[in-house]
Amino acid sequence: xxxxxxxxxxxxxxxxxxxxxxxxxxxxxxxxxxxxxxxxxxxxxxxxxxxxxxxxxxxxxxxxxxxxxxxxxxxxxxxxxxxxxxxxxxxxxxxxxxxxxxxxxxxxxxxxxxxxxxxxxxxxxxxxxxxxxxxxxxxxxxxxxxxxxxxxxxxxxxxxxxxxxxxxxxxxxxxxxxxxxxxxxxxxxxxxxxxxxxxxxxxxxxxxxxxxxxxxxxxxxxxxxxxxxxxxxxxxxxxxxxxxxxxxxxxxxxxxxxxxxxxxxxxxxxxxxxxxxxxxxxxxxxxxxxx
Amino acid sequence: xxxxxxxxxxxxxxxxxxxxxxxxxxxxxxxxxxxxxxxxxxxxxxxxxxxxxxxxxxxxxxxxxxxxxxxxxxxxxxxxxxxxxxxxxxxxxxxxxxxxxxxxxxxxxxxxxxxxxxxxxxxxxxxxxxxxxxxxxxxxxxxxxxxxxxxxxxxxxxxxxxxxxxxxxxxxxxxxxxxxxxxxxxxxxxxxxxxxxxxxxxxxxxxxxxxxxxxxxxxxxxxxxxxxxxxxxxxxxxxxxxxxxxxxxxxxxxxxxxxxxxxxxxxxxxxxxxxxxxxxxxxxxxxxxxx
Numbered sequence: 001x002x003x004x005x006x007x008x009x010x011x012x013x014x015x016x017x018x019x020x021x022x023x024x025x026x027x028x029x030x031x032x033x034x035x036x037x038x039x040x041x042x043x044x045x046x047x048x049x050x051x052x053x054x055x056x057x058x059x060x061x062x063x064x065x066x067x068x069x070x071x072x073x074x075x076x077x078x079x080x081x082x083x084x085x086x087x088x089x090x091x092x093x094x095x096x097x098x099x100x101x102x103x104x105x106x107x108x109x110x111x112x113x114x115x116x117x118x119x120x121x122x123x124x125x126x127x128x129x130x131x132x133x134x135x136x137x138x139x140x141x142x143x144x145x146x147x148x149x150x151x152x153x154x155x156x157x158x159x160x161x162x163x164x165x166x167x168x169x170x171x172x173x174x175x176x177x178x179x180x181x182x183x184x185x186x187x188x189x190x191x192x193x194x195x196x197x198x199x200x201x202x203x204x205x206x207x208x209x210x211x212x213x214x215x216x217x218x219x220x221x222x223x224x225x226x227x228x229x230x231x232x233x234x235x236x237x238x239x240x241x242x243x244x245x246x247x248x249x250x251x252x253x254x255x256x257x258x259x260x261x262x263x264x265x266x267x268x269x270x271x272x273x274x275x276x277x278x279x280x281x282x283x284x285x286x287x288x289x290x291x
Numbered sequence: 292x293x294x295x296x297x298x299x300x301x302x303x304x305x306x307x308x309x310x311x312x313x314x315x316x317x318x319x320x321x322x323x324x325x326x327x328x329x330x331x332x333x334x335x336x337x338x339x340x341x342x343x344x345x346x347x348x349x350x351x352x353x354x355x356x357x358x359x360x361x362x363x364x365x366x367x368x369x370x371x372x373x374x375x376x377x378x379x380x381x382x383x384x385x386x387x388x389x390x391x392x393x394x395x396x397x398x399x400x401x402x403x404x405x406x407x408x409x410x411x412x413x414x415x416x417x418x419x420x421x422x423x424x425x426x427x428x429x430x431x432x433x434x435x436x437x438x439x440x441x442x443x444x445x446x447x448x449x450x451x452x453x454x455x456x457x458x459x460x461x462x463x464x465x466x467x468x469x470x471x472x473x474x475x476x477x478x479x480x481x482x483x484x485x486x487x488x489x490x491x492x493x494x495x496x497x498x499x500x501x502x503x504x505x506x507x508x509x510x511x512x513x514x515x516x517x518x519x520x521x522x523x524x525x526x527x528x529x530x531x532x533x534x535x536x537x538x539x540x541x542x543x544x545x546x547x548x549x550x551x552x553x554x555x556x557x558x559x560x561x562x563x564x565x566x567x568x569x570x571x572x573x574x575x576x577x578x579x580x581x582x
Contacts, residue, residue: 106424122418123414123415123416123417123418123419123422123424124414124415124418125414125418126414126417126418126419126421126422127413127414127415127416127417127418127419127420127421128414128417128418129418130417130418130421130458130462130463130466131414131417131458131462132458133397133414156485157485157486157487159487165469165471167421167422167423171421171422171466171469172421174469174481175421175462175466178456178462178465178481178483180456180483185485186485187480187481187482187483187485187486187487187492188480188481189478189479189480189481190465190469190478190479190480191478192469192471192478194447194448194476194477194478195448195478196448196450196478201478
């Protein structure tokens with residue numbers, strides 16, 4: 001059994017991106033520039049945005065944080081998006097979700113020029129991914145694919161079971177895993193709350209991607225010997241022994257499942273660290289396409 | 292065992308559309324207007340386009356056929372698309388595929404205003420479908436969903452196996468069948484050329500959608516008792532007893548599979564007749580959105 005070290009892979013990719021940026025700068029090109037819009041003061045969102053800004057600095061990107069109070073109107077936000085769409089110095093930008101209830105998230109996502117949509121949430125990018133065309137793939141599915149690639153995990157003809165059908169993880173990772181490429185080319189089953197005999201389906205899986213958001217849901221009796229387990233869950237569980245007062249818990253009962261696996265991602269330190277790296281990779285790609 | 296009569300359902304939907312159009316006209320609205328671009332003289336394409344034009348007449352739509360020789364340049368074709376995008380009288384239009392090799396099909400598809408893309412091939416429509424937003428769904432997957440609906444076939448929690456992962460059938464029908472709606476909400480497995488133990492997977496299926504284009508591929512020993520079988524295959528097989536010199540053969544060994552099924556679509560007369568109806572429905576929807 002090998003633990004997939006997402007932190008290590010993420011650090012390695014950051015080094016590769018940093019080297020690429022220095023090469024671009026040496027060639028007289030400008031540094032990739034990511035802008036991040038944040039609305040209001042949600043604690044989680046502020047932490048994520050701070051991480052994103054810090055990661056930009058680590059790899060030599062320019063970054064701009066644009067903060068609005070949660071009283072901002074939809075029109076004001078859309079105006080800012082339009083401004084960023086037309087700002088030739090900005091290679092890519094994201095609007096940190098969730099947004100306050102008075103703002104239509106889907107409208108905001110669709111207002112972003114898909115060529116700058118480094119979060120990969122715009123329908124054009126979702127559609128291009130499904131068709132198999134070049135596009136920005138959203139952070140979590142992209143991170144999973146990169147982990148499979150870096151660990152050289154065979155996927156062709158394997159049975160990949162995805163638990164969860166969210167628009168940001170389940171559906172896109174299922175789409176990617178069925179594409180005629182590596183990593184991919186797998187037989188893909190998408191399971192969800194309505195699925196019957198989930199246990200039986202999981203037992204037939206060579207690869208399980210658990211993305212349902214239910215702590216320690218996947219038990220050892222649902223996993224066949226030698227399976228590859230990717231755990232996307234990150235539920236906050238109250239915890240008296242950590243400074244923050246909580247700990248992150250994955251969708252997999254790691255302690256009991258791990259001994260049966262060929263590969264498994266831990267939580268934290270598995271898929272999580274890869275998500276910001278995916279955003280950085282998309283931004284680098286956007287910058288390359290614009291220069 | 293009940294045979295799903297696609298011809299009958301298609302005729303019924305055409306009557307419904309015709310009634311809707313007469314209502315629109317009585318309210319002083321204009322008739323829905325579909326334009327069809329055809330390039331060259333491919334026999335299959337000319338037949339399809341003729342059927343589409345004829346179907347428009349049957350339901351009271353205005354239609355315009357725009358024919359180019361296969362010497363047309365990509366630029367000329369893109370100019371015509373731009374003209375149709377801006378023509379307020381045209382509610383929707385399609386470019387009949389395939390196109391000659393010197394024309395980039397994907398570029399042509401993406402040039403169509405997605406609000407007039409009644410073929411549902413534009414990445415925006417593909418992406419919106421995956422996300423679960425209102426969109427134009429392409430003809431074959433849309434036709435399959437409508438057959439399931441009209442025959443009131445239960446799908447929630449059922450195991451739906453899709454054989455084939457093409458961009459026009461396999462991937463979109465898989466996406467639709469996993470959406471949290473009816474018809475849909477199924478556990479979905481996508482199989483393809485790389486799939487191992489296909490027989491075992493098919494035997495676990497409550498619904499099989501065969502869309503691989505291999506005549507009589509699905510045999511009785513791959514189907515469990517009471518399964519629902521949707522046959523998307525339409526391979527032309529040489530045949531001495533028909534006037535055309537060929538007959539259409541589905542992906543299912545109908546004669547032997549049918550007795551085991553609860554429902555099955557025949558070929559011809561199953562999914563086929565539904566495809567043009569899907570195009571008409573999309574055009575009606577486009578017209579409604581524009582008035």
